[in-house]
Amino acid sequence: MADRDERDHTTESESAQDGKKRNGKPSKGFSRRQFIKGTGLAVSASVLASEGLLKAAAQEKTPGVSGPGPVPVRLRINGKEHVLRLEPRVTLLDALRNRLDMTGAKKVCDRASCGACTVVIDGRPVYSCTVLAIDAQGRSIGTIEGLAPEDKLHPVSQSFVDNDAQQCGFCTAGFVMAVKAHIDKHPHPTAESVRQSLNGNLCRCGTYVGIREAVLEAATKMSRKGGRV
Amino acid sequence: MRAFEYGNPSSVKQAISLLGSNWSEAAVFAGGTDLLSLMKDSIVTPGRLVNIKEIRELHGIREEKTGMVIGAATPLEDLYDHFSPRKILPALLTAIEGVSSYQMRSMGTAGGDLLQRPRCWYFRNGFGLLARNSKGQPLVPNGDNRYHAIFGNQGPAYFVSPSSLAPALVAFDASVRIEGPKGMREIKVAELFRIPRDAEEREHTIAPKEILTEIVIPASAHNTRSATYEVRERKFMDWPLATASVALRMEGRQVRQASVVLGQVAPTPWRAEAAEKALAGKTLDEATATSAGEAAVEGAHPLSKNGYKVQLVRVAVKRALLAAIA
Numbered sequence: 001m002a003d004r005d006e007r008d009h010t011t012e013s014e015s016a017q018d019g020k021k022r023n024g025k026p027s028k029g030f031s032r033r034q035f036i037k038g039t040g041l042a043v044s045a046s047v048l049a050s051e052g053l054l055k056a057a058a059q060e061k062t063p064g065v066s067g068p069g070p071v072p073v074r075l076r077i078n079g080k081e082h083v084l085r086l087e088p089r090v091t092l093l094d095a096l097r098n099r100l101d102m103t104g105a106k107k108v109c110d111r112a113s114c115g116a117c118t119v120v121i122d123g124r125p126v127y128s129c130t131v132l133a134i135d136a137q138g139r140s141i142g143t144i145e146g147l148a149p150e151d152k153l154h155p156v157s158q159s160f161v162d163n164d165a166q167q168c169g170f171c172t173a174g175f176v177m178a179v180k181a182h183i184d185k186h187p188h189p190t191a192e193s194v195r196q197s198l199n200g201n202l203c204r205c206g207t208y209v210g211i212r213e214a215v216l217e218a219a220t221k222m223s224r225k226g227g228r229v
Numbered sequence: 230m231r232a233f234e235y236g237n238p239s240s241v242k243q244a245i246s247l248l249g250s251n252w253s254e255a256a257v258f259a260g261g262t263d264l265l266s267l268m269k270d271s272i273v274t275p276g277r278l279v280n281i282k283e284i285r286e287l288h289g290i291r292e293e294k295t296g297m298v299i300g301a302a303t304p305l306e307d308l309y310d311h312f313s314p315r316k317i318l319p320a321l322l323t324a325i326e327g328v329s330s331y332q333m334r335s336m337g338t339a340g341g342d343l344l345q346r347p348r349c350w351y352f353r354n355g356f357g358l359l360a361r362n363s364k365g366q367p368l369v370p371n372g373d374n375r376y377h378a379i380f381g382n383q384g385p386a387y388f389v390s391p392s393s394l395a396p397a398l399v400a401f402d403a404s405v406r407i408e409g410p411k412g413m414r415e416i417k418v419a420e421l422f423r424i425p426r427d428a429e430e431r432e433h434t435i436a437p438k439e440i441l442t443e444i445v446i447p448a449s450a451h452n453t454r455s456a457t458y459e460v461r462e463r464k465f466m467d468w469p470l471a472t473a474s475v476a477l478r479m480e481g482r483q484v485r486q487a488s489v490v491l492g493q494v495a496p497t498p499w500r501a502e503a504a505e506k507a508l509a510g511k512t513l514d515e516a517t518a519t520s521a522g523e524a525a526v527e528g529a530h531p532l533s534k535n536g537y538k539v540q541l542v543r544v545a546v547k548r549a550l551l552a553a554i555a
Contacts, residue, residue, distance in 0.1 A: 064237060
């Protein structure tokens with residue numbers, strides 16, 4: 001899975017490298033590398049043709065349409081603007097992790113099923129593995145990195161520490177972001193609303209009891225400080 | 230994911246112009262919760278995505294003379310926030326609540342719930358909607374069919390319709406508006422779904438160059454007592470095993486007219502006509518609810534591993550009926 005995703009991002013640079021001769025020397029005879037490259041090209045050509053992409057590429061650009069190659073993408077993450085060149089197929093999660101070195105959101109299922117990649121967009125928790133980066137433009141994206149800007153833990157994060165709400169920790173960033181979105185919307189959560197709010201995140205270590213305690217404690221702390229933190 | 234073009238139109242008309250005449254050319258892109266996963270697994274490989282979330286008129290809920298109109302790109306969480314405090318149309322509210330998780334409701338849209346593709350694991354693993362092997366033989370009847378259909382499964386389709394909202398919308402006799410190159414057409418939600426006859430046909434009657442723009446719930450829906458009951462293996466993050474949505478026109482304790490629609494048990498939302506007939510004119514109590522549940526499973530054809538769903542349907546219908554009048 002990781003290999004395939006890396007390829008998603010490096011398509012442009014890889015193909016640029018493929019065009020160059022290795023070490024500047026013309027290659028001799030027939031090589032395995034050339035064979036694989038040749039087969040790959042033939043396969044991609046048929047795939048492209050079947051998808052009608054070759055036709056599209058040969059035509060003038062359609063107004064209102066971008067890609068399939070890299071295009072400028074402007075993202076506002078934790079209040080800061082970032083401009084990247086990304087293919088439309090790049091997910092927000094891959095842009096965060098592989099291009100912006102924000103590795104707090106984790107890639108686990110990559111199919112909107114586990115919650116480890118949860119970030120908050122315009123106040124709502126979303127699975128960043130299933131949001132296209134190009135589609136997150138013009139919106140306010142909040143990640144775990146934005147919760148502790150001055151090395152001081154956010155009340156939600158602190159409550160996770162205080163309530164032993166993590167074991168291996170791989171799901172934690174996703175949980176914290178889902179919890180923050182929930183408390184921002186419902187400053188006085190109940191035990192039942194907490195269960196509901198966490199229903200999109202999985203913890204395979206099974207630390208749910210601690211996590212639920214942490215949410216209630218964080219909400220109390222935050223409401224004492226007057227709501228949103 | 231294979232590379233694709235990304236179209237970002239600001240009007241329905243422009244969006245339609247960016248769609249293609251077959252599914253491999255372009256796909257309508259809203260919440261993306263289903264589409265992007267299908268694309269990552271190369272189950273669908275559209276050359277272009279046409280984002281409809283920037284089209285303003287596809288968002289929100291408004292009242293028209295004919296009834297409530299829901300924009301197809303309205304996130305399910307907006308619907309939840311609208312319905313939940315008002316406690317209206319409970320059959321639909323329960324169905325919306327059932328779409329968990331919180332993240333899924335924040336991303337997923339009303340139209341997307343109706344148009345999501347089946348969860349059949351043969352389909353999701355590349356064996357096609359009709360789940361056939363390389364010799365064209367169906368894999369489901371002798372395979373692992375524990376989550377497959379018990380109605381409408383006399384071939385060639387065995388998958389179940391995954392939509393959470395559709396059974397409730399069918400029970401309310403709701404419609405959808407669909408725009409295409411030739412203008413707008415309005416059809417019943419029930420007519421949006423079909424059992425595909427061959428490998429070329431999809432389970433929805435919408436064409437590649439059309440966009441589902443609005444859902445219309447007739448004003449008469451407000452004069453019903455309604456409920457949805459979902460039987461689940463997992464409380465969250467999964468589709469139910471069987472559901473029943475009921476909408477009843479009552480005169481006191483007596484049922485004047487009943488709509489009973491089953492979900493997750495057939496390739497389409499499945500109307501339980503025998504149950505509806507069994508209820509008409511009856512006083513609704515535990516005994517009549519139980520008989521309606523029994524009538525609802527008439528004509529069921531369980532496969533080798535999903536006989537348990539027959540009992541789930543009996544229970545779901547009975548409990549939905551009793552919840553509607555509680």
